[in-house]
Structure formats: C-alpha cells, structure tokens
Amino acid sequence: MTDETPRGDSGPELAAVVAAGTVDVPDFPKPGIVFKDLMPLFADGAAFRRVIDGILAHHRPDGRSDGFDVVAGVEARGFVVAAAVAYAAGCGVVPVRKAGKLPRKALSASYELEYGEATLEVHEDAFIAGQRVLVVDDVLATGGTAGAALELVERAGGTVAGFTVLMELAFLKGRERLSPRTVHALLTV
Numbered sequence: 001m002t003d004e005t006p007r008g009d010s011g012p013e014l015a016a017v018v019a020a021g022t023v024d025v026p027d028f029p030k031p032g033i034v035f036k037d038l039m040p041l042f043a044d045g046a047a048f049r050r051v052i053d054g055i056l057a058h059h060r061p062d063g064r065s066d067g068f069d070v071v072a073g074v075e076a077r078g079f080v081v082a083a084a085v086a087y088a089a090g091c092g093v094v095p096v097r098k099a100g101k102l103p104r105k106a107l108s109a110s111y112e113l114e115y116g117e118a119t120l121e122v123h124e125d126a127f128i129a130g131q132r133v134l135v136v137d138d139v140l141a142t143g144g145t146a147g148a149a150l151e152l153v154e155r156a157g158g159t160v161a162g163f164t165v166l167m168e169l170a171f172l173k174g175r176e177r178l179s180p181r182t183v184h185a186l187l188t189v
Helices: 012-020 039-043 045-059 077-089 144-155 174-178
Strands: 023-026 034-037 070-074 092-098 106-113 116-123 132-140 159-168 184-188
Touching: 012 039, 012 045, 012 184, 039 045, 045 077, 045 159, 045 184, 070 077, 070 144, 077 092, 077 132, 092 144, 106 144, 116 144, 132 144, 132 174, 144 159, 144 174, 159 174
Parallel strands: 070 092, 070 132, 132 159, 159 184
Antiparallel strands: 023 034, 092 116, 106 116
C-alpha cells in the first residue's frame, strides 16, 4: 500500500479497513504475481463485520430487502464473503465453483486469468428464474473470473442485481472489461 488515503466505492474508511487487513504475498501463485491475501481481514471479527455491513449498506440501503434475493460467491474466498452477506441479509447462498466440484448437472464457463486459464461452474438449477443475485468475490483483477461468474448466473436463470469485490486491482482494468456492468469495490488499488 502507499501513503495515500485508501479509496473505494464505499468511501475511504471502509477502504482503509480492507487495506489494513490485506497482506501482499510476492511470487504467488507464480513468479511475478503479487497475491493479495485477505485472510487477516476475515480473521478480524470487527473488521470483517464492518466489511459485510458495508456491502449490505450499498446493496440494501435503509435496510430495504429489494436489492437481491440470493448471494452467489465465487470460489474460494468469495464463499466466505457470500455466506456472511447472505446470513446477515437473511437469504440463501449459492457457490460458483471451480470445474468438477459440483455433484449435479452444472453449467460451465471458461476464462483467462492473468496467470493461466480456468473454468467455473454453477448448478443448472441454482436459481429460480428471475431471482435477483448479488455476486461477490474477493479480488477483481482482469475481469475473467467475474465475467464468467456473471455469465453463469444469467445462464442459470438468475438476474444479476449487483457485483461486489473487496479489492479491485485497477491497473489490470477488470472494471473496464466488465462494462457496462457496475462494479462495487470496497478498496481500489
């Protein structure tokens, strides 16, 4: 992190919470990649609560329940965020998994990562037709994972109600690749 005030779509205070709970891990998963480890944020109960409350405040202002019906979390750290948001909102949670992890008939979407290729899957019957789905993940990098997850939600019958990440790596231009979809990032670096 730099000495600048952290910035994000929910303001500098929440951005600072995410920044303080992030550890940079150089050369993981391969040389030249700096992995953003959010596990310290997840382990800090007070900080994690602030993050989840911030996501809910953005997608359900004034406590309204009309923002989304279910939360979809992208494997693996997105599961942590999605489960907490769904619990706090009193709704269900759906996993968007890596290929081969789901036991029933699934839809799949392949995409490129900044360091390789991957495939995501969601159960074919994961959503009720038209169900409003908040999709959450930990980090937005190139937009490949996010684009695949959003596509899967729609192919499975859901309507994307929003997309939130804890951290956006702006220099990789994932937000631009997802346009015209709206991205809500708690911290942008």
